[in-house]
Amino acid sequence: MRLTEKHLKLITGILTLYFIFVIILPFLSPLSPKIEAINSFNEFSLDKMCHQNPEKSFFISDIKFPVCSRCTGIYSGFILISLIFLVNSLVIKQHSMQFLIAASIFMLIDVLINNFIVYSYLKSSAFITGLVFSLCLFSYIYALVFGFYKVNDSQ
Numbered sequence: 359m360r361l362t363e364k365h366l367k368l369i370t371g372i373l374t375l376y377f378i379f380v381i382i383l384p385f386l387s388p389l390s391p392k393i394e395a396i397n398s399f400n401e402f403s404l405d406k407m408c409h410q411n412p413e414k415s416f417f418i419s420d421i422k423f424p425v426c427s428r429c430t431g432i433y434s435g436f437i438l439i440s441l442i443f444l445v446n447s448l449v450i451k452q453h454s455m456q457f458l459i460a461a462s463i464f465m466l467i468d469v470l471i472n473n474f475i476v477y478s479y480l481k482s483s484a485f486i487t488g489l490v491f492s493l494c495l496f497s498y499i500y501a502l503v504f505g506f507y508k509v510n511d512s513q
Contacts, residue, residue: 374440377433427481428488435492461494
């Protein structure tokens with residue numbers, strides 16, 4: 359079976375819906391006990407990927423985001439780059455390892471500053487570095503998938 363652009367867009371769409379679901383689920387929890395149970399499982403599963411420290415998380419109307427501000431930026435970047443890919447995949451067919459390395463260093467510097475130099479945690483800088491890193495990472499991953507599988511655009 360040949361991987362086509364349609365397949366990649368389907369996979370991307372499903373992952374994008376999942377990440378949107380992860381972000382908005384806590385805000386739906388008050389609507390139903392069943393949603394609250396799903397949200398509890400969601401928080402448990404995300405605990406393996408994020409520390410979920412309330413002091414480092416965003417709140418809207420006293421409802422905590424399911425992950426810290428940096429991971430919120432990472433998920434938001436994935437959602438953004440995925441929506442761009444779903445609309446126009448030509449944008450992402452080029453990649454650059456230099457951008458990914460620069461974004462990684464940018465995020466590492468922010469982590470070091472937040473943990474060792476600045477006393478108070480800066481949620482906005484964590485979100486921005488997570489977002490920039492995610493945009494670079496996922497555009498790089500999409501470009502690699504296109505190159506590795508030599509996606510056939512004609513199907």
